[in-house]
Amino acid sequence: MENLHNRVMRRRRAGETGFTLIELLVVVAVLAILGAIVIFNVTGVANRGKAAACTTDQQTLQSAVDAAISDAGTGGLPTGMSLGSGGDMKANGDLTWLASNGYIHSVPTSCSSFTLKQTTAPATGVAIFTVTGQ
Numbered sequence: 001m002e003n004l005h006n007r008v009m010r011r012r013r014a015g016e017t018g019f020t021l022i023e024l025l026v027v028v029a030v031l032a033i034l035g036a037i038v039i040f041n042v043t044g045v046a047n048r049g050k051a052a053a054c055t056t057d058q059q060t061l062q063s064a065v066d067a068a069i070s071d072a073g074t075g076g077l078p079t080g081m082s083l084g085s086g087g088d089m090k091a092n093g094d095l096t097w098l099a100s101n102g103y104i105h106s107v108p109t110s111c112s113s114f115t116l117k118q119t120t121a122p123a124t125g126v127a128i129f130t131v132t133g134q
Contacts, residue, residue: 050110053110054110054111054133054134055133056110057108057110057111057114057133058111058114058131058132058133060104060108061089061095061098061104061108061114061131061133062130062131064098064103064104065081065098065103065116065129065131066129067103068081068098068101068103069129075126075127076127077129080093080097080101081094081097081098081116082094083116083117083118086115087115087116087117087118088113088114088115089113089114089115089116089131090107090113090114092116094116095107095108095114110133111133111134112134113133113134114131114132114133115131115132115133115134116129116130116131117129117130117132118130
């Protein structure tokens with residue numbers, strides 16, 4: 001390696017400074033590789049953030065629906081909420097109802113839709129309400 005360095009240095013004139021073409025190409029290649037790594041890592045961050053926000057809002061709505069059902073004391077949905085429109089909580093006005101009655105602070109917008117579904121527990125016959133988000 002020392003021999004190569006000496007040969008390169010002999011070809012330069014006295015007082016000349018700068019980088020060789022190979023040195024510049026190596027630096028450009030390293031920067032290109034680092035840039036590619038950064039770009040691939042950053043592109044998925046926004047999608048993961050949106051998915052996490054949707055999941056959090058879904059859990060919050062599930063807690064709000066459970067609290068509203070508990071407050072109603074009937075074991076079913078309170079007056080003002082319904083399973084119509086395929087359970088679409090926005091179309092039914094359920095999201096607005098939950099917000100106006102203090103179960104949530106504001107209508108969430110992280111998911112394109114929230115769906116409320118009812119199933120019945122086979123052993124007890126109790127209605128189970130589940131919120132899903134997309």
